[in-house]
Amino acid sequence: MTSRFLPTLLDEASRPFRNGGHFAYHYARGKLSSDCIFRELLKRGVFPAEARFLDLGCGQGSLFGWLLAARRLHDNGHWPNDWAPPPKPLELRGYELMHKDVERAARAFGRDHPVVSIRQGDMCQVDFGQTDVVTILDALHYIDFAHQKDVIKRIRAALPAGGLFLTRVGDAGGGLRYHICNWVDHAVTFTRGHRLPKLYCRKVAEWCELLRSVGFQVETMPMSAGKPFANIMLICRVPS
Template sequence: MKQAANSYATPPNTARFLPTLLDEASRPFRNGGHFAYHYARGKLSSDCIFRELLRRGIFPAEGRFLDLGCGQGSLFAWLLAARKLYENGHWPSDWAAAPKPLSLRGYELMQKDVDRASGAFGTNHPIVDIRQGDMCQVDFGQADVVTILDALHYFDHAGQTDVLKRIHAALPPGGIFLTRVGDAGAGLPFYICNWVDRAVTFIRGHRLPTLYNRKLADWVELLESIGFTIDAQPMNEGKPFANVMLVCRVAAKSAQG
């Protein structure tokens, strides 16, 4: 496993660009209602993972995306806005090129979130398709990038193993599975993170959840046993949490195939 140091330097051109990207990404949610709009703005501006995914160029140049536990589709709005600004030549010179999404499919358990996504993207969007579904049950089809941001720990360990195996099977050689998990071995930051998670989940209309966490080393061991290569990067900027972004790659085919 590769473990990267935290690097969150925000050069001036990035600081100037981010408000433009945020405006563009949150605009669709105006059609999804007051809550959808302000939730998207809050989430996209306060959670460093959205910026870092683009800045670090983690996704392939183009591809079919599948987001599991996608909520109202904030990640997809972010990717669409990024590509639009990039194609219009409005893009920080020190960022990787914005990926070109060929399709953006999402599954979300809560119908309320799916309704907000429909309000934002419409029900007949050329590439966005967000449906109500339980990731433990739906067919993933094929994708080049699969993402699960902060949603893997809501179901039990056997379910997690099954979902991760099916994600691996849905990806081609060179495909990427990107997730963020809490490191249950991190002590106090993990307990704070867990407490906040339970409170927010309750407020969002779920019952007080049982959360199925693992230590970082156990997540990595599981993912490697399934066939992924893992790059682990802390992803908490400004928050006393124990969140780690795991970039999990399926080995590319060798020259011999």
């Protein structure tokens, strides 16, 4: 069933982005189909059964489209038996630095969506409020080391006992695979119309040390799906 299900999920998740224009639709479809993390997050049941989500550096909201589509398909009886049930999103808040991405999100989801709210903002400055799950996918390395620590401390403060912070980083100790990650990162950043950034990367052990120092329990998981990358998913939980 899974081989037939994934194209259906992709169609459902990318459909809203047609309203955002040609680029928004094809970028969402390409990202959701080629990046293994979206599939694995659902398949492995990483998220709680229901939750308020905060995605920092959320782009045009591809993750939100994926989560909403998954829940609709599940509730309509279309879900693989060997996958964990998808989460029920109570709230999907996102902050994105780039105005163009925020505008694409507004056209995709509408400006008065009952669950989705994506605003322009810098993760180093915005108020995180209180939430159950925080995600930062492939964006922490764009901010300098001091701000990385401050953002992580504020994420910890925004989460309750049992809360989840999930991020993916490149392992700076990954040799050639790490450098390939950075080359691809620069190419994608340029394609999206952003300036080529300076990157602030760490070895996986250094990421784990930082996260544990502010009170997270950390699990690491390779997240490259056979591609020559040094991507690691960090599953960080607040102790219950």
